[in-house]
Amino acid sequence: MGQRFLIRAGTVLAAAFLLVACGDDEPVVQATDTGASQAQPAPAPAPAVEAAPVPSGPAEGTQEHFVLNVGDRVFFATDRHDLDEDARNVLRRQAAYLGQYPNVSVIIEGHADERGTREYNLGLGDRRANSARDYLVSLGVSSSRIRTLSYGKERPVALGHNEAAWAQNRRAVTVLAN
Missing domain, CATH: 3.30.1330.60 (OmpA-like domain)
Structure with a gap:
């Protein structure tokens, strides 16, 4: 495998890891006027952007x-x-x-x-x-x-x-x- 491919694959994997790590479903605790706290669900994560397919192998004609x-x-x-x-x-x-x-x-x-x-x-x-x-x-x-x-x-x-x-x-x- 070429070095470019490994770098691209690593970047895609790192981005996917960050999306998974940031998308936990733990409730967010917010304070109200009365000082009491209420548990509210975290906002839904933004839809993942589909990455362009990473070409496998060397470029044609090389x-x-x-x-x-x-x-x-x-x-x-x-x-x-x-x-x-x-x-x-x-x-x-x-x-x-x-x-x-x-x-x-x-x-x-x-x-x-x-x-x-x-x-x-x-x-x-x-x-x-x-x-x-x-x-x-x-x-x-x-x-x-x-x-x-x-x-x-x-x-x-x-x-x-x-x-x-x-x-x-x-x-x-x-x-x-x-």
Whole structure:
């Protein structure tokens, strides 16, 4: 959940708590001319104003919304840049999402694991980003909306020196540009 959502939810809950706390039904004691006191019921509380519904989750068309509802990354085998069925499924969802938001452009970042030279991994990251780009274009996304960028092994998401970490770093990540 985003910080905004938590703040809004906390504010709504605090307001509801105050309304409940202030709306007790204890009688109010008022003095009369004669000095005797009489119990009278408290005035009815003002009707609660219905709060606007608080949206749940991130705003549509944002990177957060994209990641949660579509998925922003595809993964590759060692020294490969071809797309497997899981990668194509993610990219099909991305293409559908981009179809709903025609003003959104993307940058596809290509990444590699730590093994190999810097130059080799920059080239491999570039091939991975372009594989994802080419598939999105084949699905009808305009090539003018897609830029590619290779980070090679320079931005690992997992820092381990084992197959589990390397598998997470062999990826192409789609980032919404606007």
